[in-house]
Amino acid sequence: MNNSIVVIPTYNEVDSIGALLDELNLLEVDVLIIDDGSPDGTEQICLAHGVEVIQRGQKLGLGSAYRVGFQTALERGYKNIIEMDADGSHQVSDLVKMMQWIGSADLIIGSRWVLGGRIQNWSKFREYLSKAANRYANLMLSLHVLDTTAGFRIYSAPLLNKMQISTIASEGYCFQIEMTRRAIARGGSIKEVPITFIEREHGVSKMSFAIALEAVVRITAWGFARIIGR
Numbered sequence: 001m002n003n004s005i006v007v008i009p010t011y012n013e014v015d016s017i018g019a020l021l022d023e024l025n026l027l028e029v030d031v032l033i034i035d036d037g038s039p040d041g042t043e044q045i046c047l048a049h050g051v052e053v054i055q056r057g058q059k060l061g062l063g064s065a066y067r068v069g070f071q072t073a074l075e076r077g078y079k080n081i082i083e084m085d086a087d088g089s090h091q092v093s094d095l096v097k098m099m100q101w102i103g104s105a106d107l108i109i110g111s112r113w114v115l116g117g118r119i120q121n122w123s124k125f126r127e128y129l130s131k132a133a134n135r136y137a138n139l140m141l142s143l144h145v146l147d148t149t150a151g152f153r154i155y156s157a158p159l160l161n162k163m164q165i166s167t168i169a170s171e172g173y174c175f176q177i178e179m180t181r182r183a184i185a186r187g188g189s190i191k192e193v194p195i196t197f198i199e200r201e202h203g204v205s206k207m208s209f210a211i212a213l214e215a216v217v218r219i220t221a222w223g224f225a226r227i228i229g230r
């Protein structure tokens with residue numbers, strides 16, 4: 001067993017998962033896939049690579065996939081729990097840079113919006129949307145994190161244990177914001193490391209109006225609760 005485990009939720013990632021697992025195989029990390037019954041054969045590719053799959057059988061959402069994966073990683077005693085997407089948008093070369101910060105911060109975020117961060121294949125509108133979401137979250141919640149919606153992260157086990165993730169309610173992008181908020185509330189230190197984010201060329205993104213709306217509603221509610229509570 002390695003000290004670090006990469007938790008990867010998958011839904012129909014047959015075009016990109018094999019190459020990702022080949023690259024991760026070169027690092028000192030274990031890998032855990034949380035698949036939600038992908039009809040395209042994603043699970044078979046993972047198993048053929050000798051990688052463990054928690055198969056949930058039906059599409060139960062990204063937030064709950066992470067909760068299951070993180071809980072499993074903690075129970076097994078991993079020291080560093082890595083969160084990464086399977087669609088090719090997160091680069092293993094960036095993970096190597098992020099891992100150099102292990103021990104210096106409790107939460108390491110692969111950040112698109114910190115100096116040196118880059119995005120490929122995004123429209124100006126998509127870029128604007130992400131920036132606006134981050135500005136709003138920071139305004140309402142005073143997080144002082146430039147990329148609060150990033151899904152490329154390394155959590156230290158002590159911090160993740162303190163975060164009581166079974167009580168994290170969000171499902172979409174908002175899951176990342178809620179996790180950031182909880183990490184700060186539990187005294188976690190955060191380091192944002194610049195990455196190059198490459199939007200998927202295969203498959204389809206799960207970004208939707210409902211997911212954006214969840215974020216706006218929850219951020220607004222948390223923000224007002226915070227203002228009233230002080």
Ligand SMILES: Nc1nc2c(ncn2[C@@H]2O[C@H](COP(=O)(O)OP(=O)(O)O)[C@@H](O)[C@H]2O)c(=O)[nH]1
Nearest residue numbers: 009010011034036061062065085086205206207
């Ligand atoms: N297990 C599971 N994985 C999911 C689900 N939705 C998305 N994913 C995976 O989560 C990661 C991020 O999703 P993606 O579609 O790339 O999100 P986006 O690019 O931010 O719109 C990818 O590896 C997806 O395959 C889900 O409902 N269940």
Ligand SMILES: [Mg+2]
Nearest residue numbers: 085087089200
């Ligand atoms: Mg993606």
